[in-house]
Amino acid sequence: MSVFIYDHPLIDYKLTIMRDKTTPSIIFKQCLDEIAMLMAYEVSRDWPVKDMLIETPISPMIGKDLDCQIVLVPILRAGIGLVDGFRAIVPTAKIGHIGLERDEKTLEAKEYYAKFPAGIETSKVIVVDPMLATGGSAIDAINQIKKRGATDITMVSLVGAPVGVKALMEAHPDIKLYLAALDEKLNEVGYIVPGLGDAGDRLFGTD
Numbered sequence: 001m002s003v004f005i006y007d008h009p010l011i012d013y014k015l016t017i018m019r020d021k022t023t024p025s026i027i028f029k030q031c032l033d034e035i036a037m038l039m040a041y042e043v044s045r046d047w048p049v050k051d052m053l054i055e056t057p058i059s060p061m062i063g064k065d066l067d068c069q070i071v072l073v074p075i076l077r078a079g080i081g082l083v084d085g086f087r088a089i090v091p092t093a094k095i096g097h098i099g100l101e102r103d104e105k106t107l108e109a110k111e112y113y114a115k116f117p118a119g120i121e122t123s124k125v126i127v128v129d130p131m132l133a134t135g136g137s138a139i140d141a142i143n144q145i146k147k148r149g150a151t152d153i154t155m156v157s158l159v160g161a162p163v164g165v166k167a168l169m170e171a172h173p174d175i176k177l178y179l180a181a182l183d184e185k186l187n188e189v190g191y192i193v194p195g196l197g198d199a200g201d202r203l204f205g206t207d
């Protein structure tokens with residue numbers, strides 16, 4: 001598995017705003033949108049393009065068009081927060097959904113919903129979730145996506161814990177992982193330290 005950890009002042013600065021516990025939900029979401037757009041720039045770096053003949057106001061020219069279908073798969077709920085930013089950059093992306101919730105005692109992810117667009121098996125699939133803690137949710141989501149025949153899979157998270165990265169790497173060595181930050185550890189109840197708290201609750205105001 002290849003792991004890319006961003007090192008960019010705009011991402012660090014916006015992620016710091018998200019981590020701050022006094023940041024209100026609306027600003028949290030705004031920073032998440034902006035970070036998603038910035039992350040999409042690097043995630044898309046090797047996507048194929050094809051020539052496209054257009055006419056500028058001055059002359060004809062051969063431009064570029066994306067030559068791949070992208071399927072974004074947010075892990076519900078918190079992953080939904082990364083969709084708007086990615087879609088702003090890649091408006092042709094189709095969206096799948098997978099609903100997973102961690103059992104607060106066992107920390108195991110339980111699936112409660114899954115729906116994917118047709119053609120996922122030949123698409124570039126980008127799984128998005130702000131948090132990679134034990135890695136259980138990401139591993140499960142990717143298991144489900146592989147069952148549908150997808151082979152080109154990328155995981156995008158804001159904050160990861162070393163234990164989650166290791167677990168994901170062992171379970172799915174064939175995927176790519178992009179993280180805005182790799183934090184220190186998990187605490188005794190499975191939260192990332194220093195992290196940003198419960199991403200879903202902060203995003204949707206449910207704490």
Ligand code: PRP
Pocket residue numbers: 075076077078079100101102103107109129130131132133134135136137138164190199200201
């Ligand atoms: C959070 C987060 C990830 C998961 C990460 O979701 O959004 O999906 O935990 O933890 P893991 O790596 O240990 O699996 P949660 O289960 O709290 O659901 P929510 O998004 O609905 O709040």
Ligand code: URA
Pocket residue numbers: 078131133190191192193195196197198199200
């Ligand atoms: N899920 C979250 O939302 N935050 C964490 O720190 C860990 C799992």
